[in-house]
Amino acid sequence: MEATVSFEFDTAEHLKVGDSELTEILREVYVDGGFTDSELAEEIFKANAVRDRGAIFCVRNRESSELAGIVILVAPSSKASRLAKDGEVEMQLLGVRPKFRGQGLGKLLVAQAIAKARADCCSKMVLWTQRSMVAAHHLYESNGFLQVGSFENNGREFLVYSINL
Structure with missing residues (x-):
């Protein structure tokens, strides 16, 4: 019988995520x-x-204590906000370590981000993702996001998605 891996989801602060952990997972x-x-x-x-940037939410592997995934909710008042307007929130830097993919952690992070934004009475969530991040596009679309535009930055094309909350 295969062992079940369990994960804990919470804020980076509550999970005591260190600076090096944040940098490592994003790299x-x-x-x-x-x-x-x-x-x-x-x-x-x-x-x-x-x-x-904003409120950081993470998933940590309970057995190894390794940081498995991350997502950031960015308010329109943040210097890091590119698209969110008043009453909206921007989702940034969603990422799951390759060795933890395929376990639904990306879907969990997106669902939790949406739940938090709704609890905060945001009317819409927006995000931008590179055209080459096809797996991310599928994840966003499966959670109800619609592609609503695109822009170019530093020679890369980004797709813009949004969902009404």
Whole structure:
């Protein structure tokens, strides 16, 4: 019989997520995954810059205590907000470590982010994702997000998704 792996979902603060853990997971998902340039990551994935974006929610493996996934809810008042308007929230930096994929953690993070945004009385959630992140597009669409536009930044095309809450 195969052992069941269990996970704990909560805020980064409650799960006592360290600065190095934040940087490591984002580098593994985005840089090693080929989605973010290593030099750019040095700046945008610094722990203080990540924490300044907004409310960080994480999934931690209960057995190994390893950080398995992350998502950030960014208020329109945050300097990191690109798309959210008053009454809305922006979802950023959703990521699940490759070795934990296929266990529904991305879906859990998205569902929890939506639940938190609804609890905070937000009217809409918006996000932007690279065109090459096809698995992410499927995840967002399966959770009710619709593609509503696109933009280009630093030579990469980003798709914009939103969901009314």
